[in-house]
Amino acid sequence: MSSNGFLDTPELLAFRAQVEAFLAAHWKPVKGPERAAHERAFRLLATEHGYLYRNVPKVYGGSEQPADILKAQIIQQVFNRARAPMEVPGVGYGMLVPTLLGCGEEWQKLQFVPPTLSGEIRWAQGYSEPNSGSDLASIRTKARLEGDEWIIDGQKIWSSGADKAHYLFMLARTEPEASKHAGISYLLVDLRQPGVTIRPLRQINGSEEFSEIFFDGARTPANWIVGQRGEGWKVSKTTLSAERAGFIGAAEGSVTLHRKLVELAERCQYNGRPAIEEPRIRDRLIVLEGMVSAHYHNMQRQFAQRLAGQDAGSVALMNKLIVTRIAAEVADIARDVLGDDFMLSPFGREAEAGPEKWLNQYLGSLGIAIAGGTSNIQRNVIAERGLGLPRDPAMAS
Incomplete structure (x- = not known):
């Protein structure tokens, strides 16, 4: 699955080549004590070239680029493929910066936004x-x-x-x-x-x-x-008014998670044969692929609506709930594929590979249903705001 259907115009293909050339010239992963300084210097250079912090004015440390969700999507794709760092992760840039830009005093923006973007303050x-x-x-x-x-x-x-x-x-x-x-x-x-x-x-x-x-x-x-x-x-409640390339990114995350699960089922043995050949496992993987495909194309549709200046309406209310459900189903299938290996403890480990990583996925999926708004509350929002159903009597009283 690919979102390139929106991104194959001559202008955007030229822009993609430009981003790829920038990374080829300026990005090489570094491990060890020098990593943090290396990534900080790269982010500064990428910002100067207009690839990062595009929605933030230059006076506050951003690159102040015109809102363009297609170019933002290309940047995200190319950077992710090269495993190059994007904006400093966390709630500083994701939540506080847009709040200060929208509601803060000038001195607050000047004092807090630049060091937040650089990672100097967390x-x-x-x-x-x-x-x-x-x-x-x-x-x-x-x-x-x-x-x-x-x-x-x-x-x-x-x-x-x-x-x-x-x-x-x-x-x-x-x-x-x-x-x-x-x-x-x-x-x-x-x-x-x-x-x-x-x-x-x-x-x-x-x-x-x-x-x-x-x-x-x-x-x-x-x-x-x-x-x-x-x-x-x-x-x-202030939200970022400039472009944020989360539409396709969220769907591609589900696609990647499903692909890794299929690879796991191909490697692991189940009743003496690869798990991918076990009918019950295979059936569940096929059903999951249908969910992931529907989610991906639904997000493509919302992406196209946004490009056309249209509101996705109540359909957008389902996005988080769908991502939560896919993550939970992936975790459940991985648990069954791994069998006894699923009992290995991740405590004290980075769990970058092996069964421990999937156990972390499983345990993390339990929290996703709560984080950022519980699934039950989101179902109420869908029912009441999206479908116009009456409020629960207990909540209305």
Whole structure:
């Protein structure tokens, strides 16, 4: 499967050749202690050539290119094929930068955006809280203004990479008398201070990707608020207006995952023969291929609609749910293909290859159904917003 059907015009083929030539001249993977500095220098050069941070103005460290989702897609494809680093991963660029560009003060953009793009500073997100479930507006972490500082008390949870982050962007209740959505403000906080305690959370696979954060009189300057006081809910909904090439990328990820599963079934033995020849395994792989193909072509359709300036409508509400279901089915089939080898523990290992990697895939698939919005809530969104069905009586009361 390939998305090149949209990308085979003479102009775009010439652009692809240009990107490939740039990588051939300037990118070579480096391992060891020099890797981080090598990737940082490459990102800077790629930005100067207009390939990275295309949606960010030059004054803030970006390449300030016109929005063009086709060129963005080509860049992603060519860089991924060469295993060249793209933008610094994480919530800093993915969430905070577009929020600051859309809602931040000029000094906030100048102070925080450039070092975020370079990777000099790292961010974590402080939205979720214990007992708030999927109702983000029910947060209880409080911030009160005393002089020229906000004083913060409360707790956040499921903050990715918080134990390695320098700063946090968070939602806090600053107007306790206001309604749930109206009483929230969007604050930036330095995590390296007294009054902040970060505790990594051990996951089922032994890793510690997430942390919980406790605030006990933590402080942040009064002007480290993004947007107006009490309008944090609106600020948190800010989305990137320039192009982001996630449409086909998400589908291609499912295609790649399915291909690797087929390769696994070809290598592994099942009842004395390759698992790919076992009828039950083969049937499940064929059904999965149908799901992946439907997902891929559905995303192609949405991509074409976006090119035409059309809204994909309620169909787009299904994207995350489909990706979640495919990941879960891949993990289930891999478990059956591997058999006893699936019991090998990934604890303390990188799990880059072998059965341990598939066990991580399986355990990770359990969390995907929760991360970024639970599947059950997403089904409600599809039913109510997409299909116009009435709300659940228990939720409506």
